[in-house]
Structure formats: C-alpha cells, structure tokens
Amino acid sequence: MKKMTLFSIAVCFTLITTAQISVSGIVSNDSIPLESANVIIKNSLNGVATNSKGEFKLEAKKGDTLSVSYLGYKPQEFVINKTEQIEIKLKEDALNEVVVVAYSGHRCWTTGCGVSISYNTYWDTNVEKNKLYPNPSSNGIFQLKLVENYDEVKISVANMSGQIIWNSSSQKLGKKITIDLSQFSTGIYIINIIADGKRLEPIKAVKG
Structure with a gap:
C-alpha cells in the first residue's frame, strides 16, 4: 500500500511538472509594439x-525557455514560471560594421555613420547570410x-496571426x-529554422 501511495505521488508530480500552461504577452520597443516578432520555445518548433x-499567446511548460527575437533588435530569453501576461521590451542592436568602397579605390570604415559619396559605391557586409x-x-x-x-x-512557418x-x-x-x-493564401509568413540544434535568424517570406 505504501509503495502504491509513493507511486501515485510520483505520477502526480510528473503530471504537474509536464502540464502545459498558456503563456501570453506583448513584445515592444519601449512604447511601440513589434509586429511579427518571433516568440519561440527554445530548442523546439513551438x-x-x-x-x-x-x-x-502559446502553450508551454513551466521551466521552458522563451526566446524572443526581432530583426534589428537584441534577442532575449526568459524562463517561464508563471501564466500571467509577460511584457517584453527589446533593445535595438548596434549596426554591424560595413565597408564603403568607391570605384576610385578610396575606402572608408564606418559603423552606422552617415557617409556621402558623389560617385558610385557599393556596400559589403562581408557576412554571408541564409x-x-x-x-x-x-x-x-x-x-x-x-x-x-x-x-x-x-523548419516551421508561422502566419501573421502567429499560427504555425x-x-x-x-x-x-x-x-x-x-x-x-x-x-496557403497570399500574405506574409515567418520562416523559423533550427539547424543541428542551433536556431538561425528567422526570415520573412512574402507570397503575393
């Protein structure tokens, strides 16, 4: 009888720890809401x-890590331990260093500063992207x-309502x-990619 009681307690504890909870919130840049920000349970397609x-709004388990990202902003991660609404404020990310090269051969290294060149130029971020x-x-x-x-x-694809x-x-x-x-109908979709367990930068796809 004692063994059965311990077994029942263990089963109940397992069910509690793995129970799904509803997590909701708002992602913004201070006071401006960010549309199409990616909110994902880390190391999953959820x-x-x-x-x-x-x-x-999504379903998760207590203890899951919530990963929030948006192009041009620093990603943030949160451990889920409550069901109440979460307010997430992302901070703008610093611009990557780029190279401005003019056909005359002059080169200028800059990080987001304004550069005015009267002849033809091209920008090279030196970073190949997916x-x-x-x-x-x-x-x-x-x-x-x-x-x-x-x-x-x-790969998982979400529509603008956040549905996978x-x-x-x-x-x-x-x-x-x-x-x-x-x-699917015409519109904007978000492509989420996990490669060898690593989450890559999401891509916005437009069908039209």
Whole structure:
C-alpha cells in the first residue's frame, strides 16, 4: 500500500511538472509594439509571431525557455514560471560594421555613420547570410539556401496571426531546401529554422 501511495505521488508530480500552461504577452520597443516578432520555445518548433499589436499567446511548460527575437533588435530569453501576461521590451542592436568602397579605390570604415559619396559605391557586409528566393514568390514556392551544410534542419512557418501552418524536418539535405506554401493564401509568413540544434535568424517570406 505504501509503495502504491509513493507511486501515485510520483505520477502526480510528473503530471504537474509536464502540464502545459498558456503563456501570453506583448513584445515592444519601449512604447511601440513589434509586429511579427518571433516568440519561440527554445530548442523546439513551438512558436508564434506577434500580431499587429505585438501580442502573442502559446502553450508551454513551466521551466521552458522563451526566446524572443526581432530583426534589428537584441534577442532575449526568459524562463517561464508563471501564466500571467509577460511584457517584453527589446533593445535595438548596434549596426554591424560595413565597408564603403568607391570605384576610385578610396575606402572608408564606418559603423552606422552617415557617409556621402558623389560617385558610385557599393556596400559589403562581408557576412554571408541564409537566403530565401524568390521572395516575394507568386506561387508560394520558395527555395531556402543555407550558408552551411547541416545534418538536420527543422523548419516551421508561422502566419501573421502567429499560427504555425507548416513544419518540416530533413536530414543530410545539403544547402537548398524547398518550402511549399502554395496551398496557403497570399500574405506574409515567418520562416523559423533550427539547424543541428542551433536556431538561425528567422526570415520573412512574402507570397503575393
């Protein structure tokens, strides 16, 4: 009888610790809501994009880590320990150093400063990024070109309401991946990528 009681307590404890809770909140830059910010449970495909008011809502477990990111802002992570609404304020990230090269051969190193050159110039960030093309796509079929080869790539696609509409998991597929959103309506979608357990920078896809 005592063993059964201990077993029952253990089962109840396990159910409590693994129970799903509803987590909601607002992502903003001080007072400005950030639309399409990525709110994802770290190391999973469970995530949403914020709506036009910066709001999000998803299911998680206590102890999960919430990862929040938005292009141009420093990402933040939070350990979930409550169900009440979370207010998340992201801070702008410093601009990456770039090189301005004029055809005359003059070079100027700058970090976000204003540079005025009267002749033709080009900008080179010297950082190769993952690319999605064609983007926009008229038929909703995109090609994702990754900078590196990965053993396993997991992709989830969220619509502007934050709903995950498409999932894919592939192994040993090289650097190119097809994402087929042809069955969905025109609009903006957020591509979330986990490669070999590492979350890559999300990409905004436009079907139109």
